[in-house]
Amino acid sequence: MEFEVWPEAIELGHMFAEQGYELSLVGGPVRDLLLHRKSHDLDFCTSARPEEFEPILKRFGRDGFWDMGRKFGTLGAMRRRKDGTEVQVEVTTYRSDRYDSDSRKPEVSYGDSLEGDLSRRDFTVNAMALRVPDLEFVDPFGGANDLSKGILRTPVDPRQSFEDDPLRMMRAVRFVAQLGFHIEPDTAEAISDMVDRISIVSAERVRDEVTKLLLSDRPHEGIEALVDSGLADIVLPEIPALKLEIDEYHRHKDVFEHTLMVLDRAIALETGPDGPVPAPDLTLRLASLLHDIGKPGTRRFEPHGKVSFHHHDAVGAKLVRKRLKALRFDHHVISDVSELVNLHLRFHGYIDEPWTDSAVRRYVKDSGHLYERLNRLTRADATTQNKRKALMFSEAMDELEDRVRELKRQEDFDAIRPDVNGNEIIEVLGIKPGPEVGRAYKHMLDYRLDHGPADHDTALAELKRWAADEGLIAE
The missing domain is CATH 1.10.8 (Helicase, Ruva Protein; domain 3)
Known part of the structure; x- marks a missing residue:
């Protein structure tokens, strides 16, 4: 098997070998090599202890060195290339951790082999290594084969793996979103059986996994996996609750399916780096995912078989604040997402009766810095299959945006x-x-x-x- 490996990895391998230590590139960088994807941060493991390889890493990392992970056997360094780009490396001593059943924090103990270190990793596709500088490929658990098939499987018994570290269950659904893989049946069954274990994981770590999932290339698939696994019942219970509710515009679909459609449509409306909503945009994606979570609590059965969800926008905004606060999102994210949910029906009145200039000014003033995101959320939420209604909605939104541009030429809305x-x-x-x-x-x-x-x-x-x-x- 041939690899085009980072020259810095080869150089660092020689530096460790000269001192009699083993060094291997591990985890994500090896997986990305096989997928022909770029990786900017390089992770290594070694037979050396931190105090032994610290001098080597300091010589290598002439532009930066850090040791925040020293108690876990990890040191890091950074070097700038001639072209101005940076390469960051982290090196960790072989580990053989033991876990307390009531905590996902391991009792760190050093191991004595590369294969032992790989056995404690989350999935086989991350349990491959490349010894440097010799470029010997090490794959004791069949990670390359799983990678080619798009399978997520644990190196050891999945129940033991998730018992040791429940956050791995969240990583599984995140990798579904990031890599487009599917979870192997035994692994998926173990997740479903052990979802309650996620409760010992800190809200911040869960938040980080949800964020990475939403910012991935396939958040739709990731959210489906989160719900199907049962994890969403604990970390985002408002989302699976939508499966029970019938969407008033699409009687043949539930609100959960509508929500995923809105998420897809909103992502398609994100812009390039110089546009008003550069992709990927966490605020817009969170708002799209959560915009209808007020519907279960506001559903009313009306005469003639109709269903209403009056004030689900305001109710949903309060639920968004509560959920995102529980997940420890930054206050500005909480504020922005809840406000988008609160305003997401505001435009619908324009279709029935075009607004006066004063109403247009108020819409822009009230949405403030969220104006561009609000318009994209509103467009994404219009999922009607009726072509005439869809055209009317799109033309009305186009007209509003044209009027806003014209009014802004006359007056600075931000300075009102x-x-x-x-x-x-x-x-x-x-x-x-x-x-x-x-x-x-x-x-x-x-x-x-x-x-x-x-x-x-x-x-x-x-x-x-x-x-x-x-x-x-x-x-």
């Missing part, structure tokens, strides 16, 4: 402010700083959005009229 400021409100109304000032400011901003720019006297007259109606000043 009330025609009176906070200090003037305090002075004119004779009130102290506090909630009333905020209410007055909001009213004047709404007035500005509804009526466009007003001269100063007109704005002051409106402020006084509103304050009188609110009982803040005498008429």
